[in-house]
Amino acid sequence: MSEKLLPRVYIAGPYTKGDTELNVQNAMVAGDLVIEAGGAPLVPHWTHFQHTFRPHDYETWMTIDFSHLVNCDALWRIPGESVGADREVAFAHEHGIPVLRSHREVAEFLRTSKRAPAKVRMCCRSARRGPCDGSDDHPRVHRDMGAGACVWPHRPQRQRSVAEMRWWHIVIGLACISWLAVFGLLGVAR
Numbered sequence: 001m002s003e004k005l006l007p008r009v010y011i012a013g014p015y016t017k018g019d020t021e022l023n024v025q026n027a028m029v030a031g032d033l034v035i036e037a038g039g040a041p042l043v044p045h046w047t048h049f050q051h052t053f054r055p056h057d058y059e060t061w062m063t064i065d066f067s068h069l070v071n072c073d074a075l076w077r078i079p080g081e082s083v084g085a086d087r088e089v090a091f092a093h094e095h096g097i098p099v100l101r102s103h104r105e106v107a108e109f110l111r112t113s114k115r116a117p118a119k120v121r122m123c124c125r126s127a128r129r130g131p132c133d134g135s136d137d138h139p140r141v142h143r144d145m146g147a148g149a150c151v152w153p154h155r156p157q158r159q160r161s162v163a164e165m166r167w168w169h170i171v172i173g174l175a176c177i178s179w180l181a182v183f184g185l186l187g188v189a190r
Contacts, residue, residue, distance in 0.1 A: 006040040007113040009106060010072040010097075012088040014080035015045060023080065024048045030078050030103075037107045042068055049175025052182060058084075066091055073113065074098045076106050 011030045014023045024045045031041035044065045051061070062084060069075065075092040077085060077099055092099050100106050 006038065007073040007110055008071065009034045009039045009041055009100075009110070010069045010075045010088070010092075011041055011043045011045070011078060012075050012082075012085040012092075013045075013078035014082035014085060015048070016084075017081050020048070026078060026080070030076060033103055034076070034106060034110070037103075037110045039073075039106070039110045039113075042072055044068065046171050046175065049178050050171070053174070053178030062087065069097070070095055072097060074100055074106070074109050076100045 011027050011034070013027050013030070015027075017023075027043050027045035031043040034041035044061075047061060047064070065084075065088060069088055069091060075088060075097055077089050089099050091097075098109065100109055
């Protein structure tokens with residue numbers, strides 16, 4: 001039995017510029033709209049809660065974001081000035097990931113998206129938009145490759161459980177724990 005895989009939409013928008021709490025809220029609302037439209041949102045703003053618990057520098061978070069973005073089917077650039085979100089848009093363009101600018105575009109993309117689990121293969125396709133030549137060292141999922149288009153040796157993917165596919169439950173759990181710790185509700189000494 002194969003699990004149903006939803007198209008993944010990365011939410012890119014302002015975080016630190018302006019009201020951080022409002023920016024996180026706006027990104028989470030956009031993520032909820034993706035869910036309602038039939039997609040699986042990846043909202044990097046969720047790491048806000050991790051950052052309040054264990055801060056890391058800006059470039060560390062950007063590297064983590066790029067590592068997630070490369071595996072997404074589309075990027076939704078929500079309104080607001082943001083150098084980081086603009087870098088994510090440039091990264092998406094470099095890697096052939098569609099950039100969407102409105103809820104209507106997201107809904108249309110998700111309506112027409114053909115994500116068939118049986119056709120998903122792990123590949124190490126280069127950013128040059130050509131077939132694999134073995135020069136890249138990171139796996140990437142490609143759904144648009146025809147038979148024989150990739151020369152990289154493929155390993156069969158194991159079935160993933162729903163719990164593994166929904167890693168954000170862990171992120172939300174950590175966020176709740178960190179929120180409780182910040183406000184001293186767990187009795188953790190600082």
